[in-house]
Amino acid sequence: DIVMTQSPDYLAVSLGERATINCKSSQSVLDSSNNKNYLAWYQHKPGQPPKLLISWASTRESGVSDRFSGSGFGTVFTLTISSLQAEDGAVYYCQQYYGTPYTFGQGTKLEIK
Amino acid sequence: VQLLESGVHLVQPGGSLRLSCAASGFTFSNYAMSWVRQVPGKGLEWVSGISYTGRSTYYADSVEGRFTISRDNSNNTLYLQMNSLRAEDTAIYYCAKGKDDYNNFDYWGQGTLVTVSS
Numbered sequence: 093d094i095v096m097t098q099s100p101d102y103l104a105v106s107l108g109e110r111a112t113i114n115c116k117s118s119q120s121v122l123d124s125s126n127n128k129n130y131l132a133w134y135q136h137k138p139g140q141p142p143k144l145l146i147s148w149a150s151t152r153e154s155g156v157s158d159r160f161s162g163s164g165f166g167t168v169f170t171l172t173i174s175s176l177q178a179e180d181g182a183v184y185y186c187q188q189y190y191g192t193p194y195t196f197g198q199g200t201k202l203e204i205k
Numbered sequence: 206v207q208l209l210e211s212g213v214h215l216v217q218p219g220g221s222l223r224l225s226c227a228a229s230g231f232t233f234s235n236y237a238m239s240w241v242r243q244v245p246g247k248g249l250e251w252v253s254g255i256s257y258t259g260r261s262t263y264y265a266d267s268v269e270g271r272f273t274i275s276r277d278n279s280n281n282t283l284y285l286q287m288n289s290l291r292a293e294d295t296a297i298y299y300c301a302k303g304k305d306d307y308n309n310f311d312y313w314g315q316g317t318l319v320t321v322s323s
């Protein structure tokens with residue numbers, strides 16, 4: 093199984109600042125046949141289902157603020173949230189969909205100060 | 206797009222339960238589907254997935270042999286048959302739609318709470 097490890101587990105950042113969340117996979121999620129990284133990022137707020145933010149490591153979903161950006165390849169990935177707003181407080185997860193089981197990271201809780 | 210899971214469930218350890226997820230607003234038969242769960246206070250865990258035809262099914266090790274995923278494309282419904290339930294299966298269960306031909310999940314149900322307790 094591919095193990096996804098996020099860091100940090102908890103992050104407190106001030107309004108208007110930038111937050112960076114890291115995700116490492118235990119093996120590459122890059123498919124060399126199409127040069128795509130099978131890595132997604134989700135935002136999860138209490139009482140709501142998770143929301144898909146980014147696919148293919150860096151492709152923002154339609155309707156997602158451009159303050160959210162993803163980067164990385166292979167085994168190391170980053171989610172960056174710029175100009176933090178109060179509504180960005182949530183738990184963020186990375187997920188690999190390269191192969192089953194489709195594993196998630198343990199989550200990073202982002203608190204807005 | 207709407208995914209509507211069945212209500213709240215309380216079942217005894219060792220018992221069985223079938224979850225259902227009614228899909229609407231998209232061509233259900235064209236997309237892979239999955240079940241993802243969240244133990245209260247914990248993270249997300251992918252549980253099981255099924256191809257758009259239903260011919261291929263996949264499971265997490267934690268549920269392999271106890272849970273069975275299936276779908277009825279004529280009625281736009283996804284199922285999860287859960288047998289030999291354990292306390293550690295207590296969680297919110299979400300059905301989730303695969304995006305395009307892949308297994309990142311662009312739509313999710315609101316979740317259904319399953320409690321396994323005597």
